[in-house]
Amino acid sequence: MTKPGNPVPSRLIGGVALYDGLLDHGAQVGMVGQLRAVVAAAPLYVPVTPGGRAMSVRMTCAGRVGWVTDRSGYRYQALHPGGGAWPPIPSAVLAVWQTVTGLARAPDCCLVNWYGPGARMGLHQDRDEGDLSWPVVSISLGDEALFRIGGVERAARTRSVWLRSGDVVVMGGAARLAFHGVDRVRPGTSALLPQGGRINLTLRVVDQG
Numbered sequence: 001m002t003k004p005g006n007p008v009p010s011r012l013i014g015g016v017a018l019y020d021g022l023l024d025h026g027a028q029v030g031m032v033g034q035l036r037a038v039v040a041a042a043p044l045y046v047p048v049t050p051g052g053r054a055m056s057v058r059m060t061c062a063g064r065v066g067w068v069t070d071r072s073g074y075r076y077q078a079l080h081p082g083g084g085a086w087p088p089i090p091s092a093v094l095a096v097w098q099t100v101t102g103l104a105r106a107p108d109c110c111l112v113n114w115y116g117p118g119a120r121m122g123l124h125q126d127r128d129e130g131d132l133s134w135p136v137v138s139i140s141l142g143d144e145a146l147f148r149i150g151g152v153e154r155a156a157r158t159r160s161v162w163l164r165s166g167d168v169v170v171m172g173g174a175a176r177l178a179f180h181g182v183d184r185v186r187p188g189t190s191a192l193l194p195q196g197g198r199i200n201l202t203l204r205v206v207d208q209g
Helices: 025-041 091-101
Strands: 011-013 016-019 058-063 066-070 073-077 109-115 121-124 136-142 144-149 159-163 168-171 180-186 198-204
Touching: 025 058, 025 091, 025 109, 025 136, 025 198, 058 066, 066 109, 091 136, 091 168, 091 198, 144 198
Parallel strands: none
Antiparallel strands: 011 016, 016 168, 058 109, 066 073, 109 198, 121 180, 136 168, 136 198, 144 159, 144 180
């Protein structure tokens, strides 16, 4: 289960809200079970940047559209790169969105990133969406990750925090376009995933309206 009631952020870092341990162990296990069905329908793959560099994470998506990157650029599309529609966003994931945002509008996309040992994500903004007024919600499952948070300008000062399994991050308002990234994952810090590693789920509203 998530923490009962209407949770308030445990802390704010540069306007980014962190909900420490929002998901208890049972909720995490249930969510991972639902994600197995997502990966079975839309297998993880190694994305490539427009410059042709293979990313260190493996990726898939759920929802009406999925976010992809390849030599053609960054974009949302209705089909998995291997063909076929993306599976629905799991109910446990949608429940977290509702809990921390209170929004009637559901996200269009759930990006699923799997981090193995040595995987990282450079500083970036989430700005491929049609309406940047909607928040972005991020869920951490598995091994701890060193999350770096900056400002809306790339040169802004950054701060780092360890995200643990069950933590949830919300970027909204003035922090919606905050630069952020993952510097490293600390292997062996969680037994949630049988093969180890970390899953990060990122929920986004893609279209206006």
